[in-house]
Amino acid sequence: MTLLHLDASILPAGQSVSRALSAAAVDHLLGLNPDLTVTRRDLVADPLPHMTPANLPPDHPGSQPGDEAARAVSATVLEEFLAADIVVIGAPMYNFTVPGQLKAWIDRILVPGRTFSYGPDGVQGLAGGKRVVIVLSRGGLYGADTPYAAAEHVGTYLRTVLGFIGIGAPEIVVAEGVARGDDMRAAALADARHAIAALPAA
Numbered sequence: 001m002t003l004l005h006l007d008a009s010i011l012p013a014g015q016s017v018s019r020a021l022s023a024a025a026v027d028h029l030l031g032l033n034p035d036l037t038v039t040r041r042d043l044v045a046d047p048l049p050h051m052t053p054a055n056l057p058p059d060h061p062g063s064q065p066g067d068e069a070a071r072a073v074s075a076t077v078l079e080e081f082l083a084a085d086i087v088v089i090g091a092p093m094y095n096f097t098v099p100g101q102l103k104a105w106i107d108r109i110l111v112p113g114r115t116f117s118y119g120p121d122g123v124q125g126l127a128g129g130k131r132v133v134i135v136l137s138r139g140g141l142y143g144a145d146t147p148y149a150a151a152e153h154v155g156t157y158l159r160t161v162l163g164f165i166g167i168g169a170p171e172i173v174v175a176e177g178v179a180r181g182d183d184m185r186a187a188a189l190a191d192a193r194h195a196i197a198a199l200p201a202a
Contacts, residue, residue, distance in 0.1 A: 002037045002085050003029060003036045003039070003084065003088060004084035004087045004088070005023075006042075006087065007019050007044070008090060008102035009090060016092070016137075018091060018135055021173065021175060021189070022088055024196050025199065028197060029202060032202065039083075044099075044101055047101050047104065048077065049070055050107070053066065054067045054070070055071055074108045077105065078115075081115075082115075086130070087131070088132075089135065090137075092137045092154075093137065096154075097154060098158070110161065113126075115165040125164060125165045126166060127165040127167060129166075130167055132171070133171045134158055135173045136154055136173065137174075137176070137178055139178055141176055141180075173196055174192065175189055
């Protein structure tokens with residue numbers, strides 16, 4: 001089995017909550033299944049350009065002649081995702097939503113005819129059967145019982161994206177309030193690590 005590990009935090013490993021916790025999730029899953037093969041993609045160290053007509057897939061509506069090197073990278077990113085049995089995503093909240101680096105990756109995996117299709121009955125997801133673990137960090141409090149719940153556009157957005165391509169039940173580990181003082185940060189990290197330790201085997 002193959003595990004794809006993604007990180008999108010602009011902070012280095014020693015400072016980033018999502019990086020630390022996504023690494024912990026991967027280590028935990030490897031401990032449960034040592035035969036996993038891990039593919040690593042750091043979306044900040046190796047950023048993907050945002051989509052343009054020049055780097056859309058050649059058969060995509062609106063595609064124009066242009067950057068074939070970028071198209072080759074896009075194809076590699078898509079094949080990495082399709083080949084993965086498990087995907088672990090480190091996803092910090094930036095300005096109420098996902099980092100731009102993660103959005104650029106999402107644009108590479110939402111591909112008509114590969115991960116979804118349109119038909120008489122609407123959209124059909126073509127990438128089902130994968131397990132996705134999202135490790136989500138938030139500086140403030142955005143849970144369902146908080147005043148800012150409606151501003152949470154990371155977990156909700158990623159659920160929508162994954163559901164669209166046929167992955168209906170991602171597992172989400174949340175560490176929130178990490179910018180509200182050392183005590184709250186430590187408690188959030190402890191709770192998230194506890195949730196990671198409870199993740200079942202692949």
